Amino acid sequence: MEKKVARREFMREREQRYLEKRSELDESLEEVFDRQTLMSLYDMLNTKKLKEVRGVVSSGKESRVYHGLGWNGEEYAVKIYLVSSAEFRRNRLPYVVNVPRFKKIPKDFRRFVYLWSEREYSNLSDSYNAGLPVPKPFHQHRNILVMQFLGEKGVRLPLLHEEKFELDELEKLYERLVDVLGRMYRNAGMVHGDLSQYNIMVGRGLEVYLIDLAQAVRRDHPLAETFLRHGTQVLCGFFNKAGLRVDPASTLEMVRRGA
Known part of the structure; x- marks a missing residue:
């Protein structure tokens, strides 16, 4: 009682x-x-x-x-x-x-x-x-x-798609993203499952931040490689449209093995 x-x-x-x-x-x-x-x-x-x-x-x-x-x-x-x-x-x-x-x-x-x-x-x-x-x-x-x-x-910081960048800035952003995605894949053993210009934030010094990581999967996930390939294609599509020529296949290889 x-x-x-x-x-x-x-x-x-x-x-x-x-x-x-x-x-x-x-x-x-x-x-x-x-x-x-x-x-x-x-x-x-x-x-x-x-x-x-x-x-x-x-x-x-x-x-x-x-x-x-x-x-x-x-x-x-x-x-x-x-x-x-x-x-x-x-x-x-x-x-x-x-x-x-x-x-x-x-x-x-x-x-x-x-x-x-x-x-x-x-x-x-x-x-x-x-x-x-x-x-x-x-x-x-x-x-x-x-x-x-x-x-x-x-x-909040702007998302990648919300800003306009000069060519040299695009090059720096691309290099930094390839580095981050590579470390995520090789060191942390993870893949962002829904990567795009809509879930990447950019700081004042062109620092890049990944958000919306609920979709991230481990490298041993059966769809990890599919997500990785799709994410790099989407990212390269953004940079190509913005004026920086990048190749999805080469980008994928750099993420997997390092620049």
Whole structure:
């Protein structure tokens, strides 16, 4: 009986904290996310993993990224996967073949999204620890991922396709990307499963950063070589269109074996 009373009291206090935090967040959060996602977000706020969640940094069909702040003023990217995207599960199945975490594909869609969020956190951790230029991951809870904010004062770095570059800048970007992809393949044993100009960020000094690593797979994945070949073709297509002549076959060879 005492346990039941204590449990009810805990739930009542949790609900009260939920209501208090609810008024502090942007109304757009409530318009987009379901109650369970909001509760998960408030848990992160209550446990001081985050101090504040601000406006949307980027938005897609399957997730949204918000600008977050920590208690010491540090900036975070708060990625929240939507649990109402009908195509999410179907589009992700090729990436989870032979993956231990997905040995048994959850029938429950929400659980699948939670595992996908865990997957991105794990891939980011492995890549960051291998010295690759990716956002440093900090926290992951259910469908929420908190990572390093690539940008300053709430303004994210531009994506590769959003900027225009001179020929010498394109050459430098190409060389750096080939180097990063090669180290990812040869040293970290991973392949970005959905590489394109839409998930590469560029810093002021032409530094390159890979994002959206949930799709990354290990080199022993049955589709790893297919993903690698497709990614290099897409990347070369971007550079060729921008004015820098590069060859997909040569690029693929440099990634595999080194320049």
